[in-house]
Amino acid sequence: MHRSRLSTLLIDTPEAEADASAAFWSEALGATVSSPPDEPQYLTLHGAVPSLDVAVQRVGSAARLHVDIETDDVDAEVARLEALGAVAESSWQGCRTLRAPGGHLLCVIPLHSDPELFASLARTWP
């Protein structure tokens, strides 16, 4: 038995435009911006949406959005999503990137939000 929830919306932005992107979304959504310690590739937009982390991510690819699903058991969640038709793409620092039916990327990430928030919002899977 494990749990998961849609936890994060990433605004993946080419490196050269990431600061302009974060400045725009910050003003557009009325959110403050800061990077987590030791993770300058993320520009977190605080308070943009309740109970959802929203961040600009500096990437080497074209502009896109993707979502993260956080879970207390990454292997079990990846297996569950693969059984639903998702296909593994890559793995990086404990995060697993999958491609969903329909063509969208998603990442499965270890639990990172407040444990009480996670417990109140996550679904439990057999």
Place this chain on the structure above:
Amino acid sequence: MHRSRLSTLLIDTPEAEADASAAFWSEALGATVSSPPDEPQYLTLHGAVPSLDVAVQRVGSAARLHVDIETDDVDAEVARLEALGAVAESSWQGCRTLRAPGGHLLCVIPLHSDPELFASLARTWP
């Protein structure tokens, strides 16, 4: 003075794969699926994220995600976002599509969520 908030995450999916996409995200997020009356192009994922509408949209383009900002004054919100650097792309049924700095599409849409939810979550702009 007007108000706005990030209200919607659209999972834009090529027509031929939209039903498979909705089936996947429904199971992945533990959400039920239905289309609004007279809007079969949307496959709403109920309860996927608190206070955020999430829906698969059947589109003629490649797979992508985009967000909607709902507002009680579309013209004022578009003008505000354009002043922040967004560029108008198109207009359709009262919705205005803009491209944000960094390259992401967003739509500005008329108020559609519960008025009390909107009042509690929207930001007020001068």
